[in-house]
Amino acid sequence: MTASDTPLLLIEDVVKRFGGLTAVDHVSFTVKSNSITGLIGPNGAGKSTLFNCITGIVQPDSGTIQLDGVKIQEKSPNQIAQHGLGRTFQTPKIFRGMSVRENLAFAAPVQHGERPVSTLIHPQKIKEEETAVQSRVEDTLEFLSLDHLADEYASGLSGGQRKLLELGRVLMLDPDLILLDEPMAGVNPALTNELLDRLHELTNRGRTILLIEHDMDLIMNHCDRVVVLHNGQTLASGSPSLVQDDERVIEAYLGDVIDE
Numbered sequence: 001m002t003a004s005d006t007p008l009l010l011i012e013d014v015v016k017r018f019g020g021l022t023a024v025d026h027v028s029f030t031v032k033s034n035s036i037t038g039l040i041g042p043n044g045a046g047k048s049t050l051f052n053c054i055t056g057i058v059q060p061d062s063g064t065i066q067l068d069g070v071k072i073q074e075k076s077p078n079q080i081a082q083h084g085l086g087r088t089f090q091t092p093k094i095f096r097g098m099s100v101r102e103n104l105a106f107a108a109p110v111q112h113g114e115r116p117v118s119t120l121i122h123p124q125k126i127k128e129e130e131t132a133v134q135s136r137v138e139d140t141l142e143f144l145s146l147d148h149l150a151d152e153y154a155s156g157l158s159g160g161q162r163k164l165l166e167l168g169r170v171l172m173l174d175p176d177l178i179l180l181d182e183p184m185a186g187v188n189p190a191l192t193n194e195l196l197d198r199l200h201e202l203t204n205r206g207r208t209i210l211l212i213e214h215d216m217d218l219i220m221n222h223c224d225r226v227v228v229l230h231n232g233q234t235l236a237s238g239s240p241s242l243v244q245d246d247e248r249v250i251e252a253y254l255g256d257v258i259d260e
């Protein structure tokens with residue numbers, strides 16, 4: 001295997017139980033650099049729990065998770081973030097009482113200036129850091145077409161705009177791998193297309209995306225690879241067309257509809 005074949009993310013035999021319930025049940029798959037991978041599956045399949053395992057919010061009971069060749073499953077969420085992983089949540093985590101611009105600035109990595117002693121010792125360095133953060137905020141506003149909303153309170157944004165802002169907060173950390181939990185849910189079609197455009201642009205810029213999504217058309221049209229979870233297990237994985245025709249996948253989704 002050459003270096004370029006090494007997956008950016010490796011999930012191997014990961015298990016997470018909540019009491020008697022096995023939410024993630026021996027899941028294995030890999031995510032290649034510069035790709036968009038879709039993680040799909042019916043409600044309760046274990047998708048968000050797997051994201052929580054990858055980001056260190058919950059500890060898997062067993063299995064291996066490697067980011068860029070480094071085992072991350074015993075690290076804290078902060079250490080994992082510093083190692084190049086960013087994520088959004090199913091319900092956006094933004095500060096409603098702050099403006100869009102402030103939300104982005106606040107998401108920047110911890111600065112010297114936030115420590116009182118450093119402020120006294122390195123005033124010039126702190127000024128430079130502040131300027132760098134400001135310029136990153138402006139770039140992010142422009143990248144996500146949020147410039148016109150920069151001074152609005154986050155509480156005044158639509159659901160879709162909040163999702164964009166949450167993505168912006170993740171981008172402030174400049175992660176290599178970005179995990180998105182249903183970023184298009186409740187987002188209008190125009191904004192969804194805008195968001196998809198940005199995701200493709202991010203992969204062009206060397207970033208890698210793992211995306212939870214329920215919209216099959218969107219997954220089939222925009223993902224390089226798809227992983228299907230069902231009852232905590234990997235039901236299928238491969239190219240969108242391969243997964244789409246997989247009998248087990250069709251059955252899992254039809255079963256879900258009939259159950260409702």
Ligand SMILES: Nc1ncnc2c1ncn2[C@@H]1O[C@H](COP(=O)(O)OP(=O)(O)OP(=O)(O)O)[C@@H](O)[C@H]1O
Nearest residue numbers: 018021023041042043044045046047048049050090
């Ligand atoms: N903290 C927790 N404590 C107990 N059970 C949990 C916890 N988190 C998730 N679960 C259970 O684990 C299973 C998987 O949940 P999870 O949220 O990962 O599913 P999901 O695939 O993200 O579903 P959805 O599409 O509805 O978001 C569900 O049965 C859920 O009730």
Ligand SMILES: [Mg+2]
Nearest residue numbers: 047048049090
């Ligand atoms: Mg979920």
